[in-house]
Amino acid sequence: MTDSNSRISISVTNKRAFIWEVDDIAVIRSKYRICGILTGTLPHVSQQNVFLGVPLSLMPEEVVLLVENESAVLVDDPNAYPEPSLEQITEWDSARLESIQKQLNITESLKHASSLNTRSMSEEAIRKRRERKQRKTIPAEETEPSLKMSMSGHPVHSIVIPASSSSTKWYSPGTCTYASIDSAKAAGIWDYPSNLHERAKCGVFRSLWEQGYFMGGGIKFGGDYLVYPGDPMRYHSHFTATVIDSPLSALQPMEIVAHGRLGTATKKAHLICCWDDKKKEVTLMSIEWGGFG
Template sequence: MSNDPPIHLRVANKKAFVWDVEDIATLRSKHRICGVLTGTLPHLSQQNLFLGVPLVLLPEEVVLLVENEIAVLLDDPKAHIQPSVIELQKWRVKEKELQQLQLSKVTTALGTSPMMMSEEAIRKRKEREAKKKAAAAAAAAAQLEILLSVPSKDPASATSADTQVTVIIPASSRSFDWYNDSASIYRTIDSAKAAEIWEYPSTLHERAKCGVFRGLWEQGMYMGGGIKFGGDYLVYPGDPLRYHAHFSATVLESPTSSLTPMEIVAHGRLGTVTKKSHLLCGWDDTKKEASFLSIEWAGFG
């Protein structure tokens, strides 16, 4: 149980999202919950390497956080109220005022007017086009590199680069009058199920995954998705940004579940090839206990 205000997990289409950057940092640093970032980042070409908010949580992470009273579920679509025409008009007026305020701050810092800035931009664009034509006509690659590497002598551009400008970032949609989450918060998994915004866990296998996840988490482990390594989870001894996973884990619905010799060999060899041990995690749904057995490929003789 945590004494901090509960973190809001915003549920849409039976998935839980975290939009607040501070909440994401708290979940990772204080509660060992990593999730997966899925949002795009502006001006970043490799969107498959670095992603941004929102953070999508595994359903097992959601259940753990809610049961430990660290977080609450929030029906995000229900929290959005249809704004009236008057509210939209007021919002547009505020947005226009904010844009004018930002423009005035920038022009004051640069000591130029919007018209002068526009003319300056046009002049610089023409200069760039002229340089490109000259570079294309150059005879040698060395001369081309020298031409393109000549720094600009324009004093106005030097002043712009050295001037610090404060840009105001608008508040999130939660500050709008037409967003009200007070009537759509659910503090237990059962109440969220009754409202039909959440349904996990609903089967024995899902209960087993939640129980195993909690068992590993209570031992101080970090967990991530393990599908790429042949398991349900990857188990880390510390933050995945600093450590490699020690185990790939597979969840079994019972501690007495049968395994074929081929499955044991496959798990052992796959874990060894990926420099991990494979963790077989059994769940006793009667006793509500998890048991763990690690297997690793080894030579004979």
């Protein structure tokens, strides 16, 4: 059994799961083939639409898979911050004021550098104007080529990014960390899966993941998941997967036609994934649109 201290910490807030540590995000992607979705805003790139920053938001199925495989633990994030002592608050406030003063000093130094640079550029412009006047009075054959020097008028700015919450001295997740789904449910911080459909989604997700695929949300393509043969940063998805709660569930002919046509239109095959809750098995059927006549 894996030691819980060596597992990845998944912070749970309002029954939603997040990973805040960049190293952990890299590990679950490279080692466990779990991608999640980055939901944070990066500094200086406030409106990016593809590459976002921490935290990483996980689908419930990804959380269940990681915890059941003993690769992660769930942390009740709101309760992981006990009330700090007066001494800790004073120390934190002093560090905050010191950080503010440091930023003010950096800003003042940048303004001073910018002012000197602007003055230097003005002197350079005056010198060039004087040289142009001299060239007008000197024959062209007597002039020598002058070396033009480019100067940047924009000082280099720096941004100080605060450390993650795990570095806070009064962050104490030890008393609210859960190594299993059942214990997290008993504590009231997690409730997935709670019904047949959610169990079916977890079963289908695990079945496809165990076959070596990367998984992502498939709502934009008319299914529950997108199924990738490799990392989504390198590959397009080959399948769109729809979860059916039972092998005996009714499937309308129009649904089959819709899945087939949509899959073909998006250059994918559509997977119908039937979950057998008694046998804990998944049956897969692939639908592709075929031309007739």
